[in-house]
Amino acid sequence: MPLLLLCRRLLLLLLLVAASHGYAAGDTNGYDSSMCLKEPMACGNVSISYPFYLSSEIKDLNGYSSSYCGYPGLAIECNDGKTMMQLDGPYKYLVKNISYGSYGNDSYGNVSLADPVVLEDRSSCPKVDHNVTIPWFSWLYFPGMSVDYLVFFLDCSFPAPIVRPPATYQLTCGNIGAGQSFVLPKDKVPEYNIYYGSLSQACNKIIEVPVLSDNSGDSEWSSDEYGQVLRQGFQLAWNESKRSANCAQCEQSNGRCGYNQEGNFIGCLCPDGREHSRNCSGSGKPFVSSTTLLLCKGGHR
Ligand SMILES: *[C@@H]1O[C@H](CO)[C@@H](O)[C@H](O)[C@H]1NC(C)=O
Ligand SMILES: *[C@@H]1O[C@H](CO)[C@@H](O)[C@H](O)[C@H]1NC(C)=O
Ligand SMILES: *[C@@H]1O[C@H](CO)[C@@H](O)[C@H](O)[C@H]1NC(C)=O
Ligand SMILES: *[C@@H]1O[C@H](CO)[C@@H](O)[C@H](O)[C@H]1NC(C)=O
Numbered sequence: 452m453p454l455l456l457l458c459r460r461l462l463l464l465l466l467l468v469a470a471s472h473g474y475a476a477g478d479t480n481g482y483d484s485s486m487c488l489k490e491p492m493a494c495g496n497v498s499i500s501y502p503f504y505l506s507s508e509i510k511d512l513n514g515y516s517s518s519y520c521g522y523p524g525l526a527i528e529c530n531d532g533k534t535m536m537q538l539d540g541p542y543k544y545l546v547k548n549i550s551y552g553s554y555g556n557d558s559y560g561n562v563s564l565a566d567p568v569v570l571e572d573r574s575s576c577p578k579v580d581h582n583v584t585i586p587w588f589s590w591l592y593f594p595g596m597s598v599d600y601l602v603f604f605l606d607c608s609f610p611a612p613i614v615r616p617p618a619t620y621q622l623t624c625g626n627i628g629a630g631q632s633f634v635l636p637k638d639k640v641p642e643y644n645i646y647y648g649s650l651s652q653a654c655n656k657i658i659e660v661p662v663l664s665d666n667s668g669d670s671e672w673s674s675d676e677y678g679q680v681l682r683q684g685f686q687l688a689w690n691e692s693k694r695s696a697n698c699a700q701c702e703q704s705n706g707r708c709g710y711n712q713e714g715n716f717i718g719c720l721c722p723d724g725r726e727h728s729r730n731c732s733g734s735g736k737p738f739v740s741s742t743t744l745l746l747c748k749g750g751h752r
């Protein structure tokens with residue numbers, strides 16, 4: 452019991468010292484520490500870590516509403532073990548996996564996504580009605596190594612000069628409208644360059660869908676089985692190339708970068724629960740040492 456009491460006094464003292472010291476400097480504020488994922492969090496089968504952040508933990512920071520602790524565009528929603536990500540527009544995608552990598556202090560990686568509508572529609576020809584686009588502020592990009600596209604030419608009619616694509620690419624299934632429809636791997640489209648322009652006039656709708664690239668040469672892909680390919684989803688990647696010098700310095704000092712809705716760096720969120728303008732070194736180091744906390748935890752038993 453005396454130990455516990457001593458601990459409380461010690462903690463109080465340390466907090467008072469801390470308050471009278473570094474924090475009076477004015478360059479630090481507290482922030483809501485729930486903004487940052489301190490430990491990897493499991494959502495279903497997916498492990499979520501910084502630079503991803505939970506869209507449910509978007510907060511006010513420095514007067515910017517909708518600020519977050521992570522990189523622009525890496526917001527995650529976790530609902531009932533389902534991990535979702537919103538890209539451009541209202542469309543949300545199921546996160547199948549996130550793969551993290553690092554070199555030195557720099558992080559990079561990729562995230563595997565799939566359209567939940569396509570996943571639920573178990574048919575061989577699910578409905579395809581929108582492009583997959585990345586919001587302008589997002590740091591995500593389609594990694595050239597692993598992305599191919601299927602191009603859907605929907606509801607087409609071919610008056611005289613316009614040449615129709617070969618029958619192997621014609622869709623014979625799916626809810627695709629009145630006219631003829633075709634789906635081509637994008638790398639097969641250039642050879643029809645002459646009429647690609649005309650195809651956009653011949654067809655009511657053109658949809659480009661990213662898919663995993665098939666590095667094993669020609670697959671068993673066929674136009675009336677494209678559902679299989681779409682259900683495998685696609686990849687997006689991120690790296691530190693868009694990171695400002697301030698954010699890099701922040702991360703090197705063990706901080707997390709805070710960004711606002713416009714994708715501007717607005718502060719360094721430090722493990723001591725304080726926000727610094729640049730890095731977590733200097734003022735604001737935690738005065739309550741881990742040994743003190745350990746001692747006090749022991750006192751509770
Ligand atoms: C988790 O992984 C298992 C096995 O791979 C799979 O059957 C299940 O559907 C996955 N759950 C989610 C929510 O993706
Ligand atoms: C998911 O990502 C981890 C790395 O974070 C990797 O080890 C694993 O193979 C990936 N799983 C799938 C199904 O791609
Ligand atoms: C990573 O950051 C630490 C500071 O925390 C620094 O000492 C080290 O040189 C950095 N490593 C690289 C490869 O930049
Ligand atoms: C990203 O995806 C590729 C497969 O396309 C994989 O080889 C790689 O290990 C993944 N992870 C990272 C961190 O790049």
Ligand SMILES: *[C@@H]1O[C@H](CO)[C@@H](O)[C@H](O)[C@H]1NC(C)=O
Nearest residue numbers: 580581582651656657658659
């Ligand atoms: C989808 O993207 C392609 C290529 O950028 C474009 O030609 C087409 O009009 C887009 N479709 C829709 C419905 O926005």
Ligand SMILES: *[C@@H]1O[C@H](CO)[C@@H](O)[C@H](O)[C@H]1NC(C)=O
Nearest residue numbers: 590591592689690691692693
């Ligand atoms: C980093 O991302 C940019 C796009 O933001 C990309 O062009 C570049 O190739 C990536 N660098 C690496 C090493 O993957």
Ligand SMILES: *[C@@H]1O[C@H](CO)[C@@H](O)[C@H](O)[C@H]1NC(C)=O
Nearest residue numbers: 700703704729730731732733
């Ligand atoms: C952290 O910032 C302080 C000034 O705020 C500066 O003196 C120091 O060099 C910085 N540390 C690093 C590692 O950049």
